[in-house]
Structures are given as C-alpha cells and as structure tokens.
Amino acid sequence: MTKVAAIIGGGVIGGGWAARFALMGWEVRVFDPDPEAERKINEVMANAARVLPMLYEAPMPKHGTITFVGTLADAVAGADWIQESVPERLDIKHKVIADIQAACPDDAVLASSTSGFKPSELQQGAKHAGQIMVAHPFNPVYLLPLIELVPSVASDDSIVARAKDILTEIGMYPLHVRAEIDAHIADRFLEAVWREALWLVKDGIATTEEIDNAIRYGFGLRWAQMGLFETYRVAGGEAGMRHFMAQFGPCLSWPWTKLMDVPEFTDDLVDLIADQSDAQSGAVGIRDLERLRDNNLVAILRALKQQDAAAGKLIRDHDDSLRGPLGEEVPLVTVRRVVPVDWTDMNGHMNEGRYGQLFSDASEELMTHIGADRAYVEAGNSYFTAETTIKYLAETHAGEEIYVTTRVVIGQGKKLKLWHQMHRSSDDTVLATCDQFLLHVSLDTRRSCPPLPQVADALERLAARHAEAGE
Structure with missing residues (x-):
C-alpha cells in the first residue's frame, strides 16, 4: 500500500523532510508558493540521495516520487503524514493548520517542525486538536535521526x-x-x-573559529556518541557520576557563566559575529560546506554503526530491518548498496581493502541464506576464508550504486568455493571479481569440520542448482 507524506513549506527543513520520506519509499507531495521551491528541494534531494544510502548495507526501498502540487488541499488529501514547516509565526501556522484540517483525513498525523511553539499553542482554535503535535527535526533531516515528538494533553494517543x-x-x-x-x-x-x-566573542575572549574548534575537536566528539550525562559519568572515573558531582558540583556556584545575562543584540555585535564567520568560512560555498558536513556525518555515523553504539545502533537496527531473504535466481544477488565516503582513498576511488570487505559481506549473506547465520556462528560454527583471488577491473567511486552476484562453484562437505562479481548498477559493468575458497570450522577447536546437517543439506542443494544453471 502506497504511503503518502504531505510537506507544507519547502524550505531547508521541509526539503529535508521530503527527501527523508521519499528515500524511504514514501510518495511525497509538496506545497509551497515559492516559485523556487522545486529547484531548492530538488537540490536537497540530490544531496540526500547521494549520502543517506551510504549509511546502509541493505538495499534501500524503491525511491518514492516527490510531486509539487498547486494547492495545499491537493497536497494533504489522503495523506498519512503531514509535516508543516512554514515560518515561525503563530498566526501563519494557525491559518495553515486550519486549511490542512479542512482537506486532510482526521486520522492523519499532523506534525509541525516548529522549534518555538508548544503543541497546545498550535492546537488553539483547531477543528481537530487531537491530530496536531510537534515533530521538531534537526538539519539535515535526511541524516540526523533525532525528532523531538511533543504532544499535548489534547493529542490523540x-x-x-x-x-x-x-x-x-x-x-x-x-x-x-x-x-x-x-x-x-x-x-x-x-x-x-x-x-x-556570544559573550565570549563580544568580550574578545575567543573568535567564532576558536569556539567552533573547541566544540568540534573536543567535547563535541564525545557528545556525538555519549551525550552529556554519560560523558560526565565516565569523567568521574571508577567512582562514577556521584564522584563527578561531588568533585565538580561546587563550580556551579562560581561566577563563570553569563547565561542569565544576555548581551544586547546590537548591530555592532551582529557585525562582529558575521565578519568573523565570513573570515572563517566565507571562501567556501554553501553547497561545498553542506557536502563536507554530510560526508563527515556519514563517516562518523558509520563509525558509530560499526561499534553498534549511539546513533549508529539505530542505523544498524534499521539496516537489519530492511534486509530480506535472498531470491532463488542463479547467480544470487547477494549485495546491493551504495559505496560510502569512508571507503575511498587519496585517489578518490574505493580502497582495495574494501573490495575484500564487500565480497566478504556477499559470502556472509550466502551463509545466512543456507542457515549459517548469526545464531549458527554464536553456537560455535562458521566458515573461514582460506584463499581469495581478487581482480580489479575498473575504478569505483563514493556514491556509486553497486551489486554483487554470487555463484556456488563447490558446496560439498566442509568445502565452499564461491565466484563473486561486483557490478556497477547503472550499466551492469563488472568492476571486480573474486574467486573465494572457504572451509567450515568449529569455533571451539578452530579446526575444519563438516557443517551441521541442515546447513550441509541446504548448501548441497544450492550447489546442485548452480551447477545445473551453469551447464
């Protein structure tokens, strides 16, 4: 069943929402009277389509389409999710919400991207207050997973x-x-x-660049994967948070911060901040900065994913949920994915070590297909690679969509021999091949042994089918 998201307001945030939904297989309708809205959202979508799939090993859902419609009513009719991202003025939001509710289903989610208003304020005078809530995202919406979901007491549970x-x-x-x-x-x-x-800059203590460096080279990296309280718990050492609180709690009464005293927002202060920011980053175009930001986020999130930690665990769990069983075709398509930025080297193409990882992933998918899955490995059985021969036939670059086909050449007893081919999805060009020989082993003895009967039977059947297809 097709799921429909309506995006009302196509600015930076609305465009990010549109890209996130579309890349996850939703049909998206956008309403924004700005004549430049379509161009802007298409640019955001291009960025998102390049980087979001890099977070996943599983094939992404088929992209949904983004349709730009002429009226708000056309956008919300029959929609499952409606995201309002219009300017932060309550009178505008009330008018837009009223127009939405005049045309949308009563059971649709009606969410606002607002950072400044509470849901009860948005619900004032609404036809159906129960469907209105805040869903406040963080830019870029298509990469950062956090959504602050804020209902009110009037919201429908x-x-x-x-x-x-x-x-x-x-x-x-x-x-x-x-x-x-x-x-x-x-x-x-x-x-x-x-x-x-603002105070540190105004008082001449630090420049905008120095403040940014203090964050991105220090505690920002800790916050990215441990948050605030867990970071401070670690800072307390073996004694934990209680020790940290006892050691650093008294500093809360010291006259360090000016948080309760806001500097006057004068033109001079604005000029000072803007000039320093221009000096820091003005030579780099906004799209280049966005691309750098997105590449960095992909690399950080993939690193966290590899450790099954923080936001990376969310991605790993979601990645697993996207996986489906392999088909019955010969050869099997064992991998479909996009080459991530952290797989490239100084030459700009995929590092040769990543080819080995990719073919290893293909082998693991085949192992799962025959029952040698994670539970099988945890029970003390697995296949170990004994020999591989990889041939590199063409360059592969970050952002390219690829797939791997796998044929079982030998599948008998403890022996498993596979023939992998890596293809570029756009034209099916073979980019690399791998001749791989594996042995079944006991993880207890670390010696080769026959696979358990259910795996051995499944492998022999698969090998026979592949042999027949190859004749």
Whole structure:
C-alpha cells in the first residue's frame, strides 16, 4: 500500500523532510508558493540521495516520487503524514493548520517542525486538536535521526503512537517529550551554548573559529556518541557520576557563566559575529560546506554503526530491518548498496581493502541464506576464508550504486568455493571479481569440520542448482 507524506513549506527543513520520506519509499507531495521551491528541494534531494544510502548495507526501498502540487488541499488529501514547516509565526501556522484540517483525513498525523511553539499553542482554535503535535527535526533531516515528538494533553494517543512507529520506520529516533516546555529539550541546550558563545566573542575572549574548534575537536566528539550525562559519568572515573558531582558540583556556584545575562543584540555585535564567520568560512560555498558536513556525518555515523553504539545502533537496527531473504535466481544477488565516503582513498576511488570487505559481506549473506547465520556462528560454527583471488577491473567511486552476484562453484562437505562479481548498477559493468575458497570450522577447536546437517543439506542443494544453471 502506497504511503503518502504531505510537506507544507519547502524550505531547508521541509526539503529535508521530503527527501527523508521519499528515500524511504514514501510518495511525497509538496506545497509551497515559492516559485523556487522545486529547484531548492530538488537540490536537497540530490544531496540526500547521494549520502543517506551510504549509511546502509541493505538495499534501500524503491525511491518514492516527490510531486509539487498547486494547492495545499491537493497536497494533504489522503495523506498519512503531514509535516508543516512554514515560518515561525503563530498566526501563519494557525491559518495553515486550519486549511490542512479542512482537506486532510482526521486520522492523519499532523506534525509541525516548529522549534518555538508548544503543541497546545498550535492546537488553539483547531477543528481537530487531537491530530496536531510537534515533530521538531534537526538539519539535515535526511541524516540526523533525532525528532523531538511533543504532544499535548489534547493529542490523540493513537495518532501519537502511529507517529512514533512511522518515524522509527523511516530510520529516525522519536524522542517523546512528555511535558510541554518552551523550546522543547535540545534547543534549550543549544540556546545556552549560543548565549555563552556570544559573550565570549563580544568580550574578545575567543573568535567564532576558536569556539567552533573547541566544540568540534573536543567535547563535541564525545557528545556525538555519549551525550552529556554519560560523558560526565565516565569523567568521574571508577567512582562514577556521584564522584563527578561531588568533585565538580561546587563550580556551579562560581561566577563563570553569563547565561542569565544576555548581551544586547546590537548591530555592532551582529557585525562582529558575521565578519568573523565570513573570515572563517566565507571562501567556501554553501553547497561545498553542506557536502563536507554530510560526508563527515556519514563517516562518523558509520563509525558509530560499526561499534553498534549511539546513533549508529539505530542505523544498524534499521539496516537489519530492511534486509530480506535472498531470491532463488542463479547467480544470487547477494549485495546491493551504495559505496560510502569512508571507503575511498587519496585517489578518490574505493580502497582495495574494501573490495575484500564487500565480497566478504556477499559470502556472509550466502551463509545466512543456507542457515549459517548469526545464531549458527554464536553456537560455535562458521566458515573461514582460506584463499581469495581478487581482480580489479575498473575504478569505483563514493556514491556509486553497486551489486554483487554470487555463484556456488563447490558446496560439498566442509568445502565452499564461491565466484563473486561486483557490478556497477547503472550499466551492469563488472568492476571486480573474486574467486573465494572457504572451509567450515568449529569455533571451539578452530579446526575444519563438516557443517551441521541442515546447513550441509541446504548448501548441497544450492550447489546442485548452480551447477545445473551453469551447464
């Protein structure tokens, strides 16, 4: 069944929402009277389509289409999810919400991207207050998983529950904010840091670049994977958080911060900040900065994914949910994926070691196909690679969509021989081949042994089918 998301407001945030839904297989309708909206969203979509698939080993869902419609009513008719991302003025939002509810299904999720308004404020005068909630994202929406999901006491619990399910389905993390509060949760932290940073620049203590360096080279990297409280728990050493609180708690009364005293937002301060920011980054175009940001986020998130930690665990779990069983065709298509940025070397093409990883992933998919899955390995049995011969036939670059076909050449007893071919999806060109020989082993003795009967039988049947197809 086709799922439809309506995006009302196609700016930076709305465009990110559109890309996230479309890349997760949803049909997307966009309404924005801005004549440049289609160009802007198409540019965002191009960025998102390049990088989001790099987070996944599993094949992505078939892309949904983004359709730009002429009226708000056309956008929301029959929609399952409606995301309002219009300017932060309550009168505008009330008018847009009224127009939405005049044309949308009563059971649709109606979510606002607002960072400044509480859901009860959005619900004032609404025809159906129960379907309205805040779903506050973080830019870029197509990569960062956090969504602050904020209902009010008037929100319909069943619609809120469905909103959480949908957000999880498209690979995001719905942080259910249990009580309404100005600026929700995350932006309150950001506002505190922002205020302190303004004072440090205004007082000549640090430049914009120095402040950014303090974040990105220090605690920002810790926060990216441990958050605030877990970071401080580790800082407490073996004694933990209690020791940290005892050691550093008294500093809360020291006159360090000016968080309760906001600097006057004068033209001079704006000029000072803007000039320093221009000096820091003005020579680099915005699209180049976005591309650098996205590449960095992919690399960080993939590193976290490899460790099954923090946001990386979310991606790993979602990646696993996208996997389906292999088909019965010969040869088997064992891998479909996009080459991520962290697989490339100084020459700009895929590092030769990653070819080995890719073919290893193909072998693991085949092993799972015959029953030698994770549970089988945890029980003390596996296949170990004894020999491989890889031939590199053409360059492969980050962002290219590829697939691997696998044929069973030998599948008898403890021996497994596979023939892999890596193809470019756009034209089916063979980019590399791998002749791989594996032996079944006992993980207890670390010696070769026959596979368990169910795996041996499945492998022999598969090998026979592949042999017949190859004749």
